[in-house]
Amino acid sequence: MDRREFVQTLAVLGSGLTVAPGQMAFAQAAKDTIVIAQSGDALTMDPAKHSHYPTANVAFAIFDPLITRGADGTFKPALALSWSNPDPLTWEFKLRPGVKFHDGTPMTSEDVKFTFERALDPNFKAPYFSRISAIKKVEAPDALTVRFKTEAPFPTMLFSLYEAAFPALIVPSAYVKANGDALASKPVGTGPYKFVEWRKDDRIVLEANPDYWGGAPKIKTVIWRPIREVRTRIAELRSGGVDVIGDVPPEDIQGLERGGARVAAVASDILYFFHFDTLKDSPLKDKRVRQAINYAIDVDAIHKAIMGGLGNKISMVLPKEAFGYDESVGGYPFDPAKAKQLLTEAGYPNGFTIPLVSRQGRYLKDKEVMEASIGYLARVGIKVEAKYLEPGVWAQVSEKKGREGLIFGGWSGLDPDLVWYPLLYTGEYQSYYSNKELDVLLAKGRSTIDPKERLAIYKQAAQIMKEDAPNVPMLQPPLVYALNAKLDWTPRIDSIIDLRAASFK
């Protein structure tokens, strides 16, 4: 009897007392409350005081940014209606008129100016300071116009102003000035939901804002619950206790669908790749060895087997949806014979031993992807000694630039400048690589805001990276959500949960 039969037998045995799994779960009357289980509780209700995605999801229901990310990946108006560049160092936004905060005060350019000046003040200690620190000055020439000034051209400015740049959510200046810290416990925003109650580590309750500028949300009440264990989340969804869960293992999809749930998956903008420490003395200094490693790992098989074919296989370290991603550059095929040959040419016919340092359990199946890769490398004679560090230790090793050997990154960003520059530019804190030619291009790419020019620059950079192989591009893992089948909601690549368009059928 396999497990399925066993479960069915038990279900039959149990059906005298209760209903079989899944069938009772969603058989409820028209719902107007949505319960979302996240891996953790919010840390604060102040959008600028954290660097934590579960918190960001709650904040994005209460607050609005100037611009937002549309389903097609382009930036769409939110509190700002339009934007332009009077000069390469200035970004001007025209605000949406008639928007009110939950406490009734109108939202104006003063609030925008206040929002950024507050978060940019060093004494405020905003954890996501770096996301917005290119902004040197905020001007509010009139009630509905805001200008951001930068010191140098800043092509990725819009990424600093949408919801994933957490301090970019607009807060009410009058309320904050009058109430100080109250924003952290009783938030007031312009968003589709108003804050009702927060029972720490238990639930956060929000109610619909009927006067929302984007139209009153269809779902009346939102409850966020922190449930860390994946199995517990799945059990809650199956028993109908929650309507949305994330980080579902692909192996569970079939069972969940059979139980009456709907599964929604999207490739995330998180990148799985190895980068090489080419600074310390090791075989990885040799380009042929780096290429060999690229040939040796069967990324396709990993993608199919471990990720269930969900998410994307990538041929450069950039999400497919990102600006500048170019499939035509091409990746390395799986070719262990070629890998062996390159290793022999490089003087390692019998392979070598190399450390792998990383943290684990942060992203979907990161450890399994690493171990599978280690298995493939073992087949061409490269012995990998894996060391999985506790997150705090990992952060400190990183800060001291102590990563070595194979480094499993875990990085995200939808523009080459947000990914390649920090990871590859000589001397950057996370860079373990140095290539003068590439440095010139990466510096050029961030010095202009002209998309066409940038595209050409990054195409060249991609060619260099392909040939010199400073890393092994692998996957964009999927974000897998299981939903109440009656819920109409679409997941987003950047893992932010947007409830603005959600509804129950």
Next chain:
Amino acid sequence: MSALAFLRRFCRSWIAATGLAVVVLVVFVAVFAPYLMPFNPDAQDIILRLRPPGSNFGEGVHLLGTDALGRDVLSRLMISARVSLLIGFASVVVSGAIGVTLGLVMGYDDRWLGRGLMALTDIQLAVPFLVLALAVVAVLGPSLINLIMVLGVTNWVQYARVVRAESLVLKNREFVHAARALGASTIRILWRHLLPNVMSSVIVISSLQVAKMILLESSLSFLGLGVPASIPTWGVMIADGRNYVANAWWVAATPGIAIFLTVIGINLVGDRLRDLLDPKLRQVET
């Protein structure tokens, strides 16, 4: 009493004999794992992942199925028995050495040194295990040795308390007075005269502590603070496999059962030792 006679007495309880048999079996498997394993425990084939017990892909039967990377679960259970048992026994040696030494000193010297150490014991009891564990992992980095040290330095209190209580009594016995009168040094008295007399308690506590350590190791692994090495422990296997329990129960359930049986076996042996060697310890939580 000879060892054989003791063993015979030990086995007069069939439950204890069963426990001993389990422990001997587990130790045997751990020691001879390389010869007993049906597959290379590291050989992976991710295409053949999460296959149920009894699967055969032409190279032999995977009696307990394969794990998330297509590795043979039975072979991994066998090889990881080594690490799990090593952690269990080695950490008990560390905690025993610390606890017995401190306990002897505390009992023998009832003045400042002894009382200071007693306060240390109470402080140790009041600091949560996880805080200490994380501090050690953070400072020394995660490794097998460090894990053993963590478990050792956080679990010596039981020894210290029992040994202290016993040596408080022993130090007033005649043979200790005699040794002192003959000019024996304090260290010699502790080592040659007191230690042998507390050994039976120490053996009993140790046997039960091994079981506790194996369980604690699995908890640490669950929280991501376990051994980072490529050879897994049972705890790491459960932690890694726990997300698959609904689809591939064998991955997490079999190491769970392995821990369960081993710990029961050790506890049965410990209980019997306690009854035979030191019945008064029945009322002390070990």
Next chain:
Amino acid sequence: MAAFIAGRVLYALGVVFGVSVAVFFLVRIGGDPSALFLPPETSVAEIARFRTLMGFDRPLLVQYWDFITDALQGDFGRSLRYQQPAMQLVLERVPATLELSGAALLLSLVIAVPLAILGAVHRGSIFDRLGLLVSLFGQSFPAFWLAIMLILLFSEVWPVLPPSGRGGLRNLVLPATALAAYSTAIITRLLRSSLIEVLSSDYVRTARGKGLSETAIVYGHALRNAAIPTLTVIGLQVGALLGGAVITEEIFAYPGIGRLAIQSITNRDFTVVQAFVVLTAVLIVSINLTLDLVYAALDPRLRRRH
């Protein structure tokens, strides 16, 4: 007696102080959380700036002085992650944890006490065997494995109980069961052996000789005396039981202090860990102090021991 009490109280305060020193330095020897709190692309200079702003780069002794002087006034600082008063964060979760551990303890007692009594009175009977089985099994499961299996069985395979959260009695059943396994085992075993010992003692024999019924002996005398060693052990184990609550609360998403503790520990939220550890130390030390004083009141000879 007054001098004895004063001495014990002073000693207890000393232990709490020692714990505060220990935890302060233990959480810090692994370095500060600046790099952990900031997003990955943050530059080293930025991390250093944040570190200075948070005051983590000051000498440890200076930081300790600030901590201890504030703590003595009841101020444990603000949580680094939550930016709220640390002690408040811990205290507001105490009721939930008390509810869960109370339920678990109650469950343990309901199972363990009858089993121990029946086992001790009718040695070798079916109840005795059952009791031995319970005490053997209860302490042989990895706690988290049991928790995961409970969820799988009673929330997924046969969905009769909610797997997570706090609310009604139904929410308590699974986590309390998982948490109770270990303490049930200990209490059954200890109480049983204490009872056996008391029942074979001289005064019980005298009582029997006087013609008292077995029921009166067991419930009137033996149980009370046998409870003392069991209570002592439970008192000593409070720390370990709280440790068990950490994993149970984490798996069942129960909003208690254990969950806060593990998250604060892994995130290096120093102030919350300090508040949590000092609070639990006070709890543990006062339980043991109370037990000490109770025994001393019962048995004057014990007063000389310390």
